[in-house]
Amino acid sequence: xxxxxxxxxxxxxxxxxxxxRGPRLRVIRAEDVHFPAFYRVVWTEHVAEWSGLAPADRAWxxxxxxxxESVLRAHLRPTKVNLASLGNxxxxxxxxxxxxxxxxxxxxxxxxAAAQRPVAPPAVERLACSLDVLDAAVAQAVAVACGPER
Amino acid sequence: xxxxxxxxxxxxxxxxxxxxRGPRLRVIRAEDVHFPAFYRVVWTEHVAEWSGLAPADRAWxxxxxxxxESVLRAHLRPTKVNLASLGNxxxxxxxxxxxxxxxxxxxxxxxxAAAQRPVAPPAVERLACSLDVLDAAVAQAVAVACGPER
Numbered sequence: 001x002x003x004x005x006x007x008x009x010x011x012x013x014x015x016x017x018x019x020x021r022g023p024r025l026r027v028i029r030a031e032d033v034h035f036p037a038f039y040r041v042v043w044t045e046h047v048a049e050w051s052g053l054a055p056a057d058r059a060w061x062x063x064x065x066x067x068x069e070s071v072l073r074a075h076l077r078p079t080k081v082n083l084a085s086l087g088n089x090x091x092x093x094x095x096x097x098x099x100x101x102x103x104x105x106x107x108x109x110x111x112x113a114a115a116q117r118p119v120a121p122p123a124v125e126r127l128a129c130s131l132d133v134l135d136a137a138v139a140q141a142v143a144v145a146c147g148p149e150r
Numbered sequence: 151x152x153x154x155x156x157x158x159x160x161x162x163x164x165x166x167x168x169x170x171r172g173p174r175l176r177v178i179r180a181e182d183v184h185f186p187a188f189y190r191v192v193w194t195e196h197v198a199e200w201s202g203l204a205p206a207d208r209a210w211x212x213x214x215x216x217x218x219e220s221v222l223r224a225h226l227r228p229t230k231v232n233l234a235s236l237g238n239x240x241x242x243x244x245x246x247x248x249x250x251x252x253x254x255x256x257x258x259x260x261x262x263a264a265a266q267r268p269v270a271p272p273a274v275e276r277l278a279c280s281l282d283v284l285d286a287a288v289a290q291a292v293a294v295a296c297g298p299e300r
Contacts, residue, residue, distance in 0.1 A: 049231055051219045062212055069201045080241060081199055084234035088250060088258035091230055100238060108238035112260035 010092035036124040037099035067145040160242035187249035217295040
């Protein structure tokens with residue numbers, strides 16, 4: 001655990017719509033209009049780098065990331081899932097898990113690159129299920145992967 | 151293992167300067183002028199998604215990713231390390247492992263966003279060690295994490 005800078009926004013707040021919370025990590029949905037199925041797995045303690053976690057914690061956090069990816073694949077059949085741990089702006093360990101589609105505003109560029117096209121109707125209306133259903137499935141899968149006993 | 155499309159460039163070639171090769175994965179350096187300490191861990195078989203790997207293979211591949219990150223941190227003291235598995239253009243499982251510095255051309259934006267500033271002298275000249283030394287340290291660390299017996 002690193003000392004948390006007083007300004008760390010992922011220490012101070014959830015950082016998005018809370019989908020699941022356990023003692024060691026939480027899952028939030030980013031509420032991004034371009035990428036409605038954009039989740040983040042956020043480590044509770046203030047750790048900056050992936051290799052700053054103990055091996056068992058890395059394995060455990062990656063199980064949560066994989067559980068989210070698996071739900072996105074099963075429910076949405078995305079063209080690709082994108083995973084990333086960047087943290088240049090907020091150096092508090094969090095994994096982005098993003099369902100990407102060949103029709104989305106940026107595909108095949110990363111979500112951080114320039115948009116390539118307008119999308120209408122809105123992306124959220126093109127998903128194969130509602131965000132409520134998706135959130136519930138993500139929460140259930142992460143609870144199985146990272147239940148309270150672990 | 152997914153069927154490899156005939157055009158998959160990571161099935162056909164290393165995809166960069168080869169740093170270490172084992173039977174199940176290889177590590178290459180991307181040779182990017184803006185980000186000289188940019189490595190990729192590439193799964194040998196054609197698998198598109200992270201959750202398409204068996205759990206033991208995920209654990210093993212992530213040990214290689216973590217070993218590369220640890221070498222970058224120890225040798226370069228970067229501002230941040232960025233990790234990502236995207237694959238929108240080349241959907242063959244590979245992890246980007248990139249040392250980022252607050253002086254680099256894109257920081258704090260992701261490497262896939264627009265450049266924010268020119269950098270002179272060239273980024274490679276600002277690293278705390280040569281790329282030959284870095285490559286050797288990466289190869290050694292990955293060999294320990296993913297030795298031929300595993």
